Amino acid sequence: MRFDWNWQFAFEILPRLLRATVNTLIAAGVGYALAMVLGLIFALALRSPWRLPRTLLREVLEFIRSTPLVVQIFFIFYVGPQVGITLSPWVAGMIAIGLHYSAYLAEVYRAGIEAVPRGQWEACRALNMTTRDSYFRIVLPQALPHAIPGMGNYLVGIFKDTPMLSVIGVTELMQAANSIGSETYRFLEPYTLVGVIFLALSLPTAGLVRLGERRLRRKLGL
Amino acid sequence: MWEFLQTYGLRLVDGALVTCAQFALATLVACSAALVAGLGRLSALWPLRTLATLYIEIFRGTSLLVQLYWIFFVLPLFGVSLPKFEAGFLSVGLNVGAYGAEIVRGAITAVPRGQWEAGYALSMSPARRMRRIILPQALVLMLPPWGNLLIELLKGTALVALIAVPDLMFVAKQINGATFRSAEAFGAALLIYYLLARLLVTPAMRGLERVMARRLGRA
Amino acid sequence: MDLSAYPLELPESDRPMVRFMNVTKSYGALVVLDNLNLDIQRGEMVSVIGPSGSGKTTVLRMLMTLETINGGVIYIDGKPLTHMVRNGRLVPADEAHLRRMRASIGMCFQHFNLFPHMTALQNCMEGPVQVLGLTKAEARARAEELLTMVGMIDKKDQHPSRLSGGQQQRVAIARALAMRPRIMLFDEVTSALDPEVIGEVTEVIRRLVAEHDLTMLMVTHQMGFARDISDRICFFYKGKIEEQAPPEQFFTNPQRERTQQFLRAVKDAD
Numbered sequence: 001m002r003f004d005w006n007w008q009f010a011f012e013i014l015p016r017l018l019r020a021t022v023n024t025l026i027a028a029g030v031g032y033a034l035a036m037v038l039g040l041i042f043a044l045a046l047r048s049p050w051r052l053p054r055t056l057l058r059e060v061l062e063f064i065r066s067t068p069l070v071v072q073i074f075f076i077f078y079v080g081p082q083v084g085i086t087l088s089p090w091v092a093g094m095i096a097i098g099l100h101y102s103a104y105l106a107e108v109y110r111a112g113i114e115a116v117p118r119g120q121w122e123a124c125r126a127l128n129m130t131t132r133d134s135y136f137r138i139v140l141p142q143a144l145p146h147a148i149p150g151m152g153n154y155l156v157g158i159f160k161d162t163p164m165l166s167v168i169g170v171t172e173l174m175q176a177a178n179s180i181g182s183e184t185y186r187f188l189e190p191y192t193l194v195g196v197i198f199l200a201l202s203l204p205t206a207g208l209v210r211l212g213e214r215r216l217r218r219k220l221g222l
Numbered sequence: 223m224w225e226f227l228q229t230y231g232l233r234l235v236d237g238a239l240v241t242c243a244q245f246a247l248a249t250l251v252a253c254s255a256a257l258v259a260g261l262g263r264l265s266a267l268w269p270l271r272t273l274a275t276l277y278i279e280i281f282r283g284t285s286l287l288v289q290l291y292w293i294f295f296v297l298p299l300f301g302v303s304l305p306k307f308e309a310g311f312l313s314v315g316l317n318v319g320a321y322g323a324e325i326v327r328g329a330i331t332a333v334p335r336g337q338w339e340a341g342y343a344l345s346m347s348p349a350r351r352m353r354r355i356i357l358p359q360a361l362v363l364m365l366p367p368w369g370n371l372l373i374e375l376l377k378g379t380a381l382v383a384l385i386a387v388p389d390l391m392f393v394a395k396q397i398n399g400a401t402f403r404s405a406e407a408f409g410a411a412l413l414i415y416y417l418l419a420r421l422l423v424t425p426a427m428r429g430l431e432r433v434m435a436r437r438l439g440r441a
Numbered sequence: 442m443d444l445s446a447y448p449l450e451l452p453e454s455d456r457p458m459v460r461f462m463n464v465t466k467s468y469g470a471l472v473v474l475d476n477l478n479l480d481i482q483r484g485e486m487v488s489v490i491g492p493s494g495s496g497k498t499t500v501l502r503m504l505m506t507l508e509t510i511n512g513g514v515i516y517i518d519g520k521p522l523t524h525m526v527r528n529g530r531l532v533p534a535d536e537a538h539l540r541r542m543r544a545s546i547g548m549c550f551q552h553f554n555l556f557p558h559m560t561a562l563q564n565c566m567e568g569p570v571q572v573l574g575l576t577k578a579e580a581r582a583r584a585e586e587l588l589t590m591v592g593m594i595d596k597k598d599q600h601p602s603r604l605s606g607g608q609q610q611r612v613a614i615a616r617a618l619a620m621r622p623r624i625m626l627f628d629e630v631t632s633a634l635d636p637e638v639i640g641e642v643t644e645v646i647r648r649l650v651a652e653h654d655l656t657m658l659m660v661t662h663q664m665g666f667a668r669d670i671s672d673r674i675c676f677f678y679k680g681k682i683e684e685q686a687p688p689e690q691f692f693t694n695p696q697r698e699r700t701q702q703f704l705r706a707v708k709d710a711d
Contacts, residue, residue, distance in 0.1 A: 065373075067377065067415045067419070069377070070381060074391075074408050075404065079405045123550065126505055126546075126547060126548040126554075127567065128540060128568070128572050129568070138556055191295060192292070
């Protein structure tokens with residue numbers, strides 16, 4: 001048991017890890033895109049005037065938020081084929097991530113929408129605008145700056161959750177490190193490099209999110 | 223489903239108990255780490271501040287799974303070899319502790335300036351002032367965000383199954399592997415996690431909030 | 442609510458622009474409008490005054506369908522607003538009916554409610570383009586004409602955050618007029634303004650009254666202004682009309698005790 005960092009080995013495995021990083025980014029990106037769309041649908045549905053679907057949806061979203069993503073991933077991956085939908089690990093993983101995070105984004109969107117002053121809704125009604133136009137042209141654009149910090153945090157979060165996909169065999173970054181580890185019996189360099197790559201990606205992303213929020217506010221004249 | 227629970231219910235409960243143990247121990251680790259790091263960030267001594275910031279940024283910036291694997295597989299190379307159970311709750315605790323440190327720091331800075339000054343005027347030492355005046359008030363402020371964080375902690379414990387700690391998810395995986403009744407196995411696991419979160423963690427936190435508020439004369 | 446007593450449509454001979462018929466509005470146990478009967482004739486300018494909680498703002502909000510009705514019927518130009526005719530009977534209006542009727546009514550708010558992410562010009566174009574279906578060019582021409590009328594044409598490309606309260610309210614008036622309503626509602630449009638800019642808004646309204654035959658309903662605390670331009674003053678108290686009369690008569694010779702009390706209190710506050 002000794003501390004023995006091998007630089008040459010580290011440089012050897014780096015290309016493989018970087019290739020896997022691309023996979024990680026794709027998985028995070030697609031998962032997040034899915035979460036953004038689904039989250040908006042859920043947020044709007046939560047404002048529906050019918051009580052039963054609204055309460056039901058709220059309970060389901062609470063359930064999704066309160067249970068571990070990794071178990072949800074297993075559930076979708078294994079149960080899918082059993083009800084006749086064959087899913088590749090990639091697709092199952094991205095659906096699970098998208099669904100899980102859509103529950104969080106729905107909350108973020110909801111808070112953003114509720115931050116828009118009621119007077120805006122009344123002005124829309126005074127101009128006889130349809131509900132759809134009111135949302136998409138007036139309210140949602142104003143809700144966006146409020147939602148950006150939350151959306152940014154979850155983007156960073158999704159990206160850090162992608163290693164969970166390794167448990168169903170998705171060849172992302174963590175899986176690559178695992179493979180290298182079991183092939184070469186060296187874990188120090190792979191896992192450390194994985195940590196460094198994560199830091200290198202998540203810290204700037206968090207900074208970009210803060211920057212994006214400031215610019216969006218200015219552009220929208222708020 | 224009913225028959226499934228009759229056959230495998232006991233094993234699931236065993237797993238759930240391990241999960242609860244992991245949860246409790248990880249919470250202890252997280253609270254301690256959060257307190258130390260949160261105070262560290264506010265320290266006047268720059269080495270302490272730097273250490274605290276490093277800890278927080280590293281553990282927040284990397285994935286829990288990566289940390290878990292690092293502690294279990296890599297730390298032995300430095301001479302620190304932890305059995306899987308300990309490695310499990312230590313990783314989860316340290317990870318959540320980094321997020322908790324920010325909550326602690328935020329709550330302490332939210333205590334009104336006047337409280338600090340009153341303690342100073344009464345010639346209290348900084349340590350006593352922190353312990354008797356500031357922290358109790360900060361505690362009430364940090365309870366709501368801690369509530370959410372503890373749910374995240376509960377979810378995080380599921381990952382220790384990946385280093386073969388026999389918790390709820392591990393048992394569910396085993397049952398799935400043996401019977402291929404995935405919907406029942408993972409569905410039951412999800413349900414138990416949900417019940418633990420909704421019926422144990424959330425009410426406990428709310429109860430704690432009430433107790434603290436009453437003690438501070440705010441209820 | 443028994444609607445059989447209400448006509449499906451008002452007869453030609455008795456068709457004010459706005460008619461409140463036995464209108465009641467309550468929030469739970471609190472009754473805000475109590476069996477209100479009010480007519481407003483075509484082209485009339487009516488000022489509604491009264492203490493807070495008297496229900497005056499609620500009257501406007503119900504006309505703009507921002508609030509639902511609990512009793513009675515409101516008619517616009519002879520046709521029911523809050524209800525619609527189905528199978529020869531009056532039933533509560535659905536959204537489609539409300540949208541049709543709402544097209545005749547425009548409203549200006551105490552806090553302007555301009556869209557902050559759009560310029561003054563875009564604010565005024567939004568309704569005509571999205572709701573009335575005008576082309577961008579047509580809407581722009583109309584918006585520019587109205588902004589000129591309210592004296593805001595040189596600020597047409599500014600966002601609301603760059604405009605003073607008085608300027609924003611003038612843009613809000615232009616925005617409402619761009620929809621070519623037949624009825625204009627003004628809900629305490631000067632109450633949120635600094636005193637020095639109240640004049641620029643009242644000036645615009647004054648010109649509107651003089652140059653157009655819009656039917657207007659205005660809730661206000663500006664007694665002098667109301668006296669100058671109104672055809673009629675309506676004094677509300679606890680959800681009912683306590684007294685109404687042409688301004689000269691109302692201010693110089695109030696009949697009712699409460700009216701006199703109110704006018705005294707307002708004068709003292711000046």
